[in-house]
Amino acid sequence: MSLLQVEHVKKIYQTRKFGRKVEALSDVHFSVEKGEYVAIMGESGSGKTTLLNILATLDMPTAGQVLVSGKNTREIKGKEISTFRRDYLGFVFQEFHLLDTLNVHDNMVLPLVLGRKSPQEIEEAYGRVERMMGLSGMGEKFPYEMSGGQQQRVAIGRAIINRPSLLLADEPTGALDSKSTGMILDVFDKINESGQTVVMVTHSQVAASRAKRVLFIKDGQLYNQIFRGDRTSVEMFQMISDTLTVMAGGREGICRN
Numbered sequence: 001m002s003l004l005q006v007e008h009v010k011k012i013y014q015t016r017k018f019g020r021k022v023e024a025l026s027d028v029h030f031s032v033e034k035g036e037y038v039a040i041m042g043e044s045g046s047g048k049t050t051l052l053n054i055l056a057t058l059d060m061p062t063a064g065q066v067l068v069s070g071k072n073t074r075e076i077k078g079k080e081i082s083t084f085r086r087d088y089l090g091f092v093f094q095e096f097h098l099l100d101t102l103n104v105h106d107n108m109v110l111p112l113v114l115g116r117k118s119p120q121e122i123e124e125a126y127g128r129v130e131r132m133m134g135l136s137g138m139g140e141k142f143p144y145e146m147s148g149g150q151q152q153r154v155a156i157g158r159a160i161i162n163r164p165s166l167l168l169a170d171e172p173t174g175a176l177d178s179k180s181t182g183m184i185l186d187v188f189d190k191i192n193e194s195g196q197t198v199v200m201v202t203h204s205q206v207a208a209s210r211a212k213r214v215l216f217i218k219d220g221q222l223y224n225q226i227f228r229g230d231r232t233s234v235e236m237f238q239m240i241s242d243t244l245t246v247m248a249g250g251r252e253g254i255c256r257n
């Protein structure tokens with residue numbers, strides 16, 4: 001069983017004004033295995049955020065279904081959804097979303113506190129993630145005292161401290177300069193090497209070229225996918241560039257699931 005199964009997902013929005021229908025996803029079908037690192041790319045408006053919101057259970061598909069660890073997200077009812085998100089999913093956003101009134105330590109352990117873990121479990125997990133994120137000794141600092149790259153490392157630490165089945169990232173390097181971007185991508189490499197499954201939406205070819213697989217979405221459909229295999233990041237970058245050029249040229253997609 002795949003960790004994530006996205007089965008013929010369709011999403012139609014109805015605009016508030018005039019009730020016009022917009023088909024954001026028409027028939028998206030793919031799966032992600034445990035331990036994979038997948039980037040999702042596509043032009044603005046192609047449906048990436050819509051797809052990520054559906055994977056994150058923040059929105060539901062109009063048709064089709066999503067299964068995380070075999071659980072159909074449609075069947076998770078009411079109050080169970082927040083427990084499901086906390087136990088199975090981790091989120092990283094472009095804009096960090098840290099709580100300014102909490103220090104690094106308290107921001108990072110928040111999911112464990114909400115999950116009513118014991119103080120010992122919380123401190124063990126914090127020590128592990130603090131080291132992994134390269135934030136040792138920074139627990140007392142507040143977000144506004146840190147650089148963007150450091151804040152994003154806190155946000156990633158918070159997202160993985162629960163050891164979620166799936167880490168979802170939406171443009172995690174979008175607000176960072178190239179040096180901080182490099183550090184954040186190194187962190188993603190490291191957490192993926194530790195076994196964490198990652199799905200990342202990004203416009204950045206540099207970010208996507210670190211992934212083991214890149215899915216390309218065009219007009220609400222999966223257009224193509226490329227696998228890293230033995231390629232270097234430089235070779236992967238070139239393949240991504242070539243695919244984006246072909247996509248922009250409007251040639252027929254070649255992805256068939």
Ligand SMILES: Nc1ncnc2c1ncn2[C@@H]1O[C@H](COP(=O)(O)OP(=O)(O)OP(=O)(O)O)[C@@H](O)[C@H]1O
Nearest residue numbers: 013014015022024043044045046047048049050051
């Ligand atoms: N709430 C909504 N109501 C109506 N239409 C929407 C809504 N959200 C998104 N759309 C439309 O759905 C399509 C896909 O949008 P989506 O935000 O998923 O694209 P995207 O690939 O993430 O774009 P970007 O890269 O610019 O963030 C677009 O045509 C968008 O205008």
